[in-house]
Amino acid sequence: LGRRINAAVQDLSRAPNLDEKAFDNMVKEICSALLAADVNVKLVQGLRKSIREQVKFKDLPPNTNNNNKRRLIQQAVFDHLTHLVDPHSEPYKPKKGKSNVIMFVGLQGAGKTTSCTKLARYYQTRGFKSCLVCADTFRAGAYDQLKQNATKAKIPYYGSLTQTDPAVVAAEGVARFRKEKFEIIIVDTSGRHQQEADLFAEMVQVQTAIKPDQTIMVLDGTIGQAVESQSMAFKQTANFGAIIITKTDGGAAGGGAISAVAATHTPIIFLGTGEHMMDMERFEPKAFISKLLGYGDMTGLIDHIQSITRDSAAMKETQKHLAEGIFTIRDMKEQITNIMKMGPLSKVAGMIPGLGGMMSGMSDQDGTEKMKRMIYIFDSMTAKEQDSDGKILINEPTRMTRIAHGSGTSVREVEELLTQHKVMSGIAKNMGQNKANMARAQKMM
Ligand code: GDP
Ligand code: MG
Secondary structure (H helix, E strand, O other): OHHHHHHHHHHHHHOOOOOHHHHHHHHHHHHHHHHHOOOOHHHHHHHHHHHHHHHOHHHOOOOOOHHHHHHHHHHHHHHHHHHHHOOOOOOOOOOOOOOEEEEEEOOOOOOHHHHHHHHHHHHHHOOOOEEEEEEOOOOOOHHHHHHHHHHHOOOOEEOOOOOOOHHHHHHHHHHHHHHOOOOEEEEEEOOOOOOOHHHHHHHHHHHHHHOOOEEEEEEEOOOHHHHHHHHHHHHHHHOOOEEEEEOHHHOOOHHHHHHHHHHHOOOEEEEEOOOOOOOEEEOOHHHHHHHHOOOOOOOOOOOOHHHHOHHHHHHHHHHHHHHOOOOOHHHHHHHHHHHHHHOOHHHHHOOOOOHHHHHOOOOHHHHHHHHHHHHHHHHOOOHHHHOOOOHHHHHOHHHHHHHHHHHOOOHHHHHHHHHHHHHHHHHHHHHHHHHHHHHHHHHHO
16 A cells, blocks of 8 residues: 555656646555455545645645645645545553453454463553453453463463353453453453354453443454454444554555545554464554555565455465465465355365365364364464464464464364365465476476
8 A cells, every 4th residue: 555655656757748637647656555455445536526626636736846846745745645544533551550441343363362461561661550350251262371471471371271161251350450450451352253243242241340441442454345344343343442454574464454444433552463472563543654665664564465366366365375385274274264255165165175075974063163263263263374384383382372272172173173284285285386387298298
């Protein structure tokens, strides 16, 4: 996104004749870049209108030099994008000397548990007595994952292995830490893979039980189109007061950030920039847009536009990989996700090499359940892991443990998935080899 907008402005700078037509073209190009980056159509129309109004190209004195025109345009683009990610409402500011309760919400795999620890650590290092409460009773390993993170960060935590009602665990944890005069009490909740009704019911129950001072929605920055509807659904039910966008280290969060703020009129407070505890940046609208437009630091900014064509691009990538005999874990994820979209399992599983065997003898229901659990596992992997051939996971078993915890599955299931992946990638290799042989044979003929 940044690159494309930046290119549009640069093109204009290079245009020998900085006339109204060149200006119109630039505005058009910026708008289509925004549209392509999943920003809402109405927002883009509004932006187009206001850039035109602010610059009033026609009314500029005829002797305005090109530099000044360019500066005016750059300023207008900057102002309006900044305006879009700035909801002009202040997020909750925790106060010293009292218990500030912060509840996290978001879908499975969005990065809640990771971000909880990051935030607790953030406040801890700023002199707040901080702690964590695990109210994710949905997934078996959730408490373990939080425990591990908290222990690493030396942050006190609370959770239960026996209590299955998240509202009860949350209330117990909050009550205990209030009594102990903790100043930041962060409550992690469970997510589901989809926006399921029971997730929302549970969220409201926890919220009612603990009455948080702030609810934070954690949004995966790489989900593209889905940002708007997802953040709106959560806003309507949980009325969160702040957003954390995660996984921005891939560079794909520009459109998502703009859409999320515009859809919910809620400020973004932090960006997750990696898996580790320190990988978090404060969100600042001006700095963010400046970086986005390439006015400031351009490093790490990867074209967001790729993420819109995500599905088709991912499929193309997989096909390309297959032709080369490569088959990453992400390729496997694409295949599984696509099958789940296509429905009745027994019909389609057989069409994918290597999958028919895995699903044979299973009812559609069991097969679907199995694939769902596989998706949970994929979701808990990092991008690097998904793009690998699986060896880093096999060579570093702690990764498997982390993934099993994060996905609420077992290490055995993660291992099983990796074994299955190996089978499938073996088939892919053969296919690649055959194609290569055929190509060679054709050349010789
Ligand atoms: P939850 O299900 O919402 O609690 O999500 P988790 O906190 O378990 O995170 C899911 C996966 O995303 C894990 O593999 C995390 O390491 C990873 N993750 C979370 N935040 C970030 C981030 O900002 N950048 C990257 N690259 N990975 C992240
Ligand atoms: Mg979690």
